[in-house]
Amino acid sequence: MHKKTINEIWAVAGGKGGTGKTFVISQIASYLASINKKVILIDTDFGGANLHSFFGIESRKKTIKDFYKDDVPLESLVTKTKIKNLEIIPGDINSTIFDTIKYNKKLKLFSHIKKLDADYILLDLGGGFNKNIIDLFLLADKMVVVTVPEITAIENLFQFIKSTFFRKLNFLLGIYGLKNFAKDAWEGRTEKDIATILDLIDHVKEESGNIGGIAIKELQNFKINIILNKVRDSSEIKEGFSLKSICVKLIGISALYSGYIEYDNHFWRNLSLTQLSNEINISLKTKKDIKRIVTNIINEKQIAIEISKNE
Ligand SMILES: Nc1ncnc2c1ncn2[C@@H]1O[C@H](COP(=O)(O)OP(=O)(O)OP(=O)(O)O)[C@@H](O)[C@H]1O
Numbered sequence: 001m002h003k004k005t006i007n008e009i010w011a012v013a014g015g016k017g018g019t020g021k022t023f024v025i026s027q028i029a030s031y032l033a034s035i036n037k038k039v040i041l042i043d044t045d046f047g048g049a050n051l052h053s054f055f056g057i058e059s060r061k062k063t064i065k066d067f068y069k070d071d072v073p074l075e076s077l078v079t080k081t082k083i084k085n086l087e088i089i090p091g092d093i094n095s096t097i098f099d100t101i102k103y104n105k106k107l108k109l110f111s112h113i114k115k116l117d118a119d120y121i122l123l124d125l126g127g128g129f130n131k132n133i134i135d136l137f138l139l140a141d142k143m144v145v146v147t148v149p150e151i152t153a154i155e156n157l158f159q160f161i162k163s164t165f166f167r168k169l170n171f172l173l174g175i176y177g178l179k180n181f182a183k184d185a186w187e188g189r190t191e192k193d194i195a196t197i198l199d200l201i202d203h204v205k206e207e208s209g210n211i212g213g214i215a216i217k218e219l220q221n222f223k224i225n226i227i228l229n230k231v232r233d234s235s236e237i238k239e240g241f242s243l244k245s246i247c248v249k250l251i252g253i254s255a256l257y258s259g260y261i262e263y264d265n266h267f268w269r270n271l272s273l274t275q276l277s278n279e280i281n282i283s284l285k286t287k288k289d290i291k292r293i294v295t296n297i298i299n300e301k302q303i304a305i306e307i308s309k310n311e
């Protein structure tokens with residue numbers, strides 16, 4: 001019998017729509033599969049499931065909706081792709097069932113995901129800030145965000161990261177008997193002179209030094225892997241470094257700049273309908289970018305400033 005592997009879950013989100021999350025996670029999956037890792041890619045983008053299109057799968061007989069609605073075992077929804085070692089669980093674009101998912105059901109989804117037989121389980125969470133996205137993101141082993149070098153996307157990304165950490169902090173404080181403390185403090189932040197998450201934690205410290213210390217630890221362990229997509233020149237590459245420092249300074253989290261992907265001019269033709277049944281072809285440069293990103297994420301490393309100068 002095939003030996004069951006212990007898997008690692010990576011989740012991709014990012015706040016704004018259309019930054020390339022689905023494209024990037026599909027490429028990450030293909031790369032991991034090419035180095036002989038068994039990968040299952042799950043489309044949990046409840047509003048705009050389209051992962052299947054990236055793998056030329058037209059009809060979606062089995063989708064993640066069946067797990068939520070009819071308690072169909074998650075492993076029976078795994079669908080083969082043309083790529084060796086890579087399988088997907090398609091999402092359901094028409095379903096509204098996800099609007100009402102309870103936290104317990106999300107935990108159940110996670111415990112089923114953990115039992116899937118693969119080395120890596122990748123979750124395409126889609127854009128936006130809703131609680132489903134944030135909760136699944138928080139449960140992952142690696143939290144990955146994809147953004148583009150545009151001010152609106154970057155603002156959305158910060159908002160997303162802040163909301164995500166805030167939700168985690170709120171949960172944590174609740175466990176230690178400070179239910180709603182973070183929420184109330186944030187709502188009254190003007191009077192309390194709280195501008196950043198770090199200020200908020202200082203406020204927690206004033207209430208209880210012990211719990212404040214736990215919150216600080218949590219903040220330090222909160223690692224976000226940033227991918228900058230659709231980059232067109234070296235000044236845009238550098239934006240990733242600024243993004244990372246702002247995360248560290250303003251939010252206090254340990255953000256890692258995992259890498260960037262150049263704007264791939266060959267890409268547009270890959271998603272045309274006539275190409276639907278074919279595997280997506282990307283440029284060699286994009287393949288290299290993806291390889292570097294995956295290696296960095298696995299090793300908790302980031303790109304060095306020198307790399308961007310040489311390219
Ligand atoms: N590096 C790139 N170079 C060129 N085009 C790209 C690149 N990355 C993504 N795209 C294009 O951008 C569009 C959006 O990509 P994708 O669907 O992956 O975004 P998304 O973030 O998943 O969107 P959504 O938030 O709607 O789920 C696609 O049409 C894709 O062709």
Ligand SMILES: [Mg+2]
Nearest residue numbers: 021022045126
């Ligand atoms: Mg998408």
